[in-house]
Amino acid sequence: MHLHIVPASAGAYAGLNGAFVIATPPKGDEVAYLDNQLKGHIVARAADVLSLRRTWEAARAEALPRRRSLDLIAAAAEQWT
Numbered sequence: 001m002h003l004h005i006v007p008a009s010a011g012a013y014a015g016l017n018g019a020f021v022i023a024t025p026p027k028g029d030e031v032a033y034l035d036n037q038l039k040g041h042i043v044a045r046a047a048d049v050l051s052l053r054r055t056w057e058a059a060r061a062e063a064l065p066r067r068r069s070l071d072l073i074a075a076a077a078e079q080w081t
Contacts, residue, residue: 004063005072015059020052 006013021033032043032052043049064072 002066003069003073004060004066005069006059006063007072010062013059013062014055015062017055020055022049022052022056 006015019035022030023033024030029044029046030049030053032049034041034043034052043052063069
């Protein structure tokens with residue numbers, strides 16, 4: 001698993017529409033899981049999963065590299081202690 005932070009300086013980007021997870025099972029097609037305040041929803045329709053994959057790639061393009069993301073998290077944690 002990788003953690004990447006999208007900095008506030010990125011402004012509005014596609015990932016702000018809500019959290020989701022894309023899973024690639026060992027056998028079968030990718031599926032996604034969307035969650036909101038009311039309920040979770042499994043997405044299996046290929047076109048919808050592809051749309052979420054594009055959203056993920058757009059968000060990842062705005063994110064800091066892994067090391068800079070971890071450094072930012074560490075700096076924030078130091079401010080809280």
